[in-house]
Amino acid sequence: MKKLSVILLALTTLLFSCEEKKKETSESDVKVVPIHEMPDICEAHGTMGEGSTMNVIEFINDDGDTLYINKNGQTVTGGLVVGDELSVIYNVMEGDAFASVAVNLTALQHIWSQRGADGREQSLELNSNGGAATYNMSINYDSWEVKDGLLLLHSPKKLGDETPAIVDTFEIMQLTTDSLVLMNGDLASEFERYN
Secondary structure (H helix, E strand, O other): HHHHHHHHHHHHHHHHHHHHHHHHHOOOOOOOOOOOOEEHHHEEEEOOOOOOOEEEEEEEOOOOEEEEOOOOOOEEEEEOOOOOOOEEEEEEOOOOEEEEEEHHHHHOOOEEEEOOOOOEEEEEEEEEOEEEEEEEOOOOEEHHHHHOOEEEEEOOOOOOOOOOOEEEEEEEOOOOOOOEEEEOOOEEEEEEEOO
């Protein structure tokens, strides 16, 4: 019986030592791979510089810093003209900036008109100072901005009203010299340039 106990003890010790060696071996064989940080995502406001090319935007931000941002044709809404105001969302990867969205703010700054359901002309005005106005529309807006590539239209806050002002968010589906198409949920609104 004593022999059996010694044999079992020896086997148990051997098994545990093999198990520990396995762990040591497998742990030492594991390669530690550093987790790369997500690329920096930045949003900036500024103007397009004269050094822009077909593939690169020379972007002069509001602080006066010049950035060279790589682009492709799908990232620009409203076209690019030297001196125009832009809102750009870009990623920084390995020291290079790549545009994911660029909205030409100067191209948005007009009076945009459409025919309402009743057949009357209605208009949305977007001013260069961030002011907005509506004419013959069921909703009033008093300011606008572009954030995350989306057009935000702010309704005026009523005096004495404690609830925050309403902000309607629109995806800019199309922006050309004479047309603007905005999408809010499943509802598309098409405008033509009035001025």
